[in-house]
Amino acid sequence: MKRIAIDMDEVIADAYLRIIDWYERDFSRRISLEELQGKSFIDVVLPEHRGKIREYLHTDGFFKDMAVIPDSQEVIFELSKKYEIFITTAAMEFPTSFVHKYEWMKAHFPFIPWTHIVFCGDKSIIHADYLIDDRSRHFKGFTGQGILFTSPHNVHETWTPRVNNWQEVAALLL
């Protein structure tokens, strides 16, 4: 059975929406996804707000109750009948995220057992046939096939194969 490793943030969990919401809460301006095309949050906010954005990621609760990326549950459930599924997230960078990410997985992907959740940093440690991720840097050193999941920050990157949403993942792998 072939194995698919799947990233969390920006692939199954909507981390961008969380930053947009918190930024609006703190600075009364709602950043649009259009503004973010090909950029990081740091690029579109005032220089004096950048520290706050970085702080969000290390704030307890940032990773709690994030919205689920559309169709990810249904497509991954179907994929799990044909492939072995692991969720592989670079949680080590954000220790406040550990328990929230674990609880989030239990709540939204109950069909994925705890044995198949991985918190890591450098994803070259992952042994799988495919890695679906929004950060192409994780494909470096990964011995399987990287599949780039579109997120505003990576729209100008060249990578094949690229998928724009979970329906395209289904078309590629099912």
Add this chain to the structure above:
Amino acid sequence: MKRIAIDMDEVIADAYLRIIDWYERDFSRRISLEELQGKSFIDVVLPEHRGKIREYLHTDGFFKDMAVIPDSQEVIFELSKKYEIFITTAAMEFPTSFVHKYEWMKAHFPFIPWTHIVFCGDKSIIHADYLIDDRSRHFKGFTGQGILFTSPHNVHETWTPRVNNWQEVAALLL
């Protein structure tokens, strides 16, 4: 550069000592390592105490401030000059352990960056040349060479190579 994945509990962190201490605290009997040869804790305690032993592992603080297994720091530091080192621990089974394990690594193995710590369940996801672990079940599906680290519970198991301490790891890999 070849890569070594190293388990935490019973390989670099002395989880047995923690159980022995807590059991003595709660039931006024100190279990010896001799009694534990070839057995699990469950086998050597009264049947009515078994639930408590299982509870320990899920208790916040169980994984905090564990003693370091002798020579592991020095030998792993030397290994890190010749190999890429990842610490790979099945923390997913015990969510209360996440932060304590992370802090423990920072305190006792500061030369191992957060990018090289992995919390997982099924270790077949690990891509490495060697896996040093006290549980041979983790070698199933692992594509590299499993190296069994002796712990009281595994003394009657047959596995080659086996190492009895960190000096033997040094002799094998340095």
